[in-house]
Amino acid sequence: MSNTTSEQHVRSRSVGSLESQQGDNLPLRFAHVVLVFTALCLLTFLSTLETTIVSTAAPAIASSLGGLDRLSWMANAYMLSSTIGLPVIGRLSDTFGRLPVVLAAGIVFMGGNALCGAAQSMTMLIIARAVAGIGGGCFGALNFIITCDISSLRLRSIFQGLAAAVFAISSIVGPLLGGVFADDLGWRWSFYFNLPFGIVALLILCIWLRLPPPTGSTREKLKQIDYMGSFLITSATVCLLLATSWGGDAYAWSSPVVIILFVASAVLTAAFWYVEFRIAVDPIMPRRLFRRCNVGISFLHHLLFGIPYIVTIFYMPVWFQVVRGDSATRSGMKMLPLILSSSLVSVAVSGIISLTGHIVPLIALGSMGLTVSMSLLGTLSATSSETTEILYMVLSGVSAGIVIQPMLFSAQLATHKKDIGVTTTLLVFFRYIGSIIGISICSAVFNNVIVDRIHKNLPDISEDQLESIRSDISTISSQPDDVRIGIINSFVDALNTTLFICALFPAIMVILCLAMDRERIKFTKKSKGKKAEAASETKMDTEDERSASTMASGMQEICRDNQTRLSDEVCVLGMAAACTEVDTNDESSDESECGGSEEVALHRSLG
Structure with a gap:
């Protein structure tokens, strides 16, 4: 009888906690939330900008410092170091607190950029870029994590949509700023300009980012790593x-x-x-994360999504330069439809989630759109119109914008609040790994196919001539007409094959959606005020203690009635299990809660 009462009570308490979602306990006022979010987006913008700003400043840097043969490592060092810290940054922020970690990342990022600006050799610049990447790579994930801590569930989707747009916009602005600095102010300002903006952002966070610090001494926290x-x-x-x-x-x-x-x-x-x-x-990737269906599938979704998205961004500018004969600047401008449509739709989808509460259907819709758009891009030919190219790229950008936020939101809703930091950083990490795998697979396919097609279309071409073309695509326009046409046709065949292969990965994402719990977030107003909720929680705690006491007394009676058959140790173990049963049930009910702070009830409907 007592067991039934306890189960009913635990179930009602779980529902009550879902209804509250800490809606009355948001750590910051709305004005402060906006300030903190703006500072985080500014840091994210600066860190993402550093991945592309050197592309147009590279010639000036090589002329000043030398080391032209190591110029590619100037970009690779930053991207490598910004990726390797992602798996651990979430756990560190859980252990030491959000503010200390973001401040440490900011100091490392700005210190690395200061060293980049003062570099006197290419070796020093590469090392400084690696240092800056360690700090800069943390901002994107920390932006999403802190947004979950300080914003309501409804606002979170909008804020995260805006943060995703920051990534896309910075990739457009980066090359333009790099060219301006290199031509007018000097290439060193490509790194120095981060310092004043970064300092302002960190000061805002120091003043207004007030979150409860994790408990425990520094020694205990170090032991948890x-x-x-x-x-x-x-x-x-x-x-x-x-x-x-x-x-x-x-x-x-x-x-x-x-x-x-x-x-x-x-x-x-x-x-x-x-x-x-x-x-x-205290593992970096707790096993419990992978036991939750939507979290594990979201990891796979981010891994698969990174492949077609990065391949489109990487290869379409090359398409415009080789097939259309466009300059590097013009090919970059032609990428605007893809990037802008992705950014705008990502923000719009965040609003749709807030209004409808649907997540999984959006992931399936966007994945199907990516499959179709990659297939359509794979049908482009040298005779395709520019309008057709833009339409296909817009479809790809819209599809990508549809899935970006729901993928992130699905995992966060299925995760206990204490694991949101780890989950968010792992999502970003898996997307980076997907991009790396995508470039590797598609580069191998593209290079093999284009070499094979060139040898078929131009059997008399020499290996030296082929290597010269592959190392510098600008030489294609200066080739004789028959050679140029043969190379362009070979390039079209290679890229078509690569894009068709990329269409398989979002198709797998659609299939994975069938295995997900179809979560729907229903935003409702609470009928209880703060005092009523506090009284309710106090009553629940009292009932917990009463229930535990009753169950322990019952176990004592059983032990006394069976002393001839039970040892004292068994009695003690039985009493301990009875006393902790309610706590265990409470913990398991807590595990079913989603992290976040909103006056909402999260209703999950399966099927």
């Missing part, structure tokens, strides 16, 4: 990034160096999963 897991996942990521960066460029894909790096990455990854699931006390 998963050092072995951090080392293994960082090493595995470095090996994977080096293999994909060197493969097909510094080394052939079949070279021993690249193969060893891929094998090392696989072995280190397997060791990491063993440590996380078997050894680590």
Whole structure:
């Protein structure tokens, strides 16, 4: 009888907690939320800008510092270092608090940029870029994490949509600013300009980002860090990034160096999963995350989504330069329909989620749109009109904008609040890894197909001439007409094959949607005020204690009646289990709650 009452009480308490969602306990006022979010977006904008701003400033940098043969590492160093810290940044922010971690990341980022501006050699610049990347790579994930902490559930979707738009806009502004600085102020200002804006953003966070600090001493927090897991996942990521960066460029894909790096990455990854699931006390990737259907599928969605998205952004400018003969600047401008449509739709979808509460249908719709758009892009030919190219790219951008926010929101809603930081950083990490894998797979396919087609279309072309064309596509326009047409046709065939392969990955995303719980967020007003809710919680706690006491007394009676058959140790164990049963039920009910702060009820309807 007492067990039934306890189960009913725990169930009612779980529903009550879902209804509250800490709607009355938001840590900041709305004006302060806007200020903090603006500062976070500014830091995200600066860090993302650094990935593209050097593209137009590179010639001036090479002329000033020399080291033209190592110029590519100026960009690669930043991207490599910005990726390797992602798996651990979420756990660090949970352990030490959001503000200390974002301040540390800001100091490292600005310090690295100051060193970049003062660099006297290419080696110093590459090292400084790597330092800046360690800090800059954290801002995107921390933006999403802190937004979850300070905003209501309804506003969170809108804020995260705006944050996603910041990523896209910075990729457009970066090359333009780099050209302006290189031509007018000097290339060093491509790095120095981060300092005043970064300082302002950090000051805003210091003043208005007031979140409850994690409990425990510094020594206890240091003991919580998963050092072995951090080392293994960082090493595995470095090996994977080096293999994909060197493969097909510094080394052939079949070279021993690249193969060893891929094998090392696989072995280190397997060791990491063993440590996380078997050894680590407080793992970076807790096993409980992968037991939640929507969280695990969201990881796969981000991994698969990164492949077609990065391939489109990477190869379509090359298409415009090779097939249309456009300049680098004009090809970049032609990417605006893709990037702007993705940004605008991402913000609009955030509003749709707030109004309708639907998530999974949007993921399925966007994934189907990506499948169709990648297939259509794969049908482009040298005779296709510019209008057709723009329409297909807009469809791709709209489809990508539809899925970006729902993928993130689905995982956050299915995650307990204490795991939102870890979950969010892992989502960003898996998207980065998907981009890396996508570039590797598609580069291998593209290079193999284009070489094969060139040899078929131009059987008399020499290897030196072919290597010259592959290393500098600007030489294509100066080739004789028959050679130029043969190369363009070969390029079209290679890119079509690559895009058709990319269409398979969003198709898999559609299939995965069938296995997801179709969550619907229903925003409702609460009927209870703060005092009523507090009284209700106090009453629940009293009933918990009463229920636990009753169950413990009952177990004592059982033990006394069966003393001839039960040892004292069994009685003690039975009483302990009875006393902790209610706490265990409460913990399991807490695990079903979603992180966030909103005066809402989260109603999940399956099927």
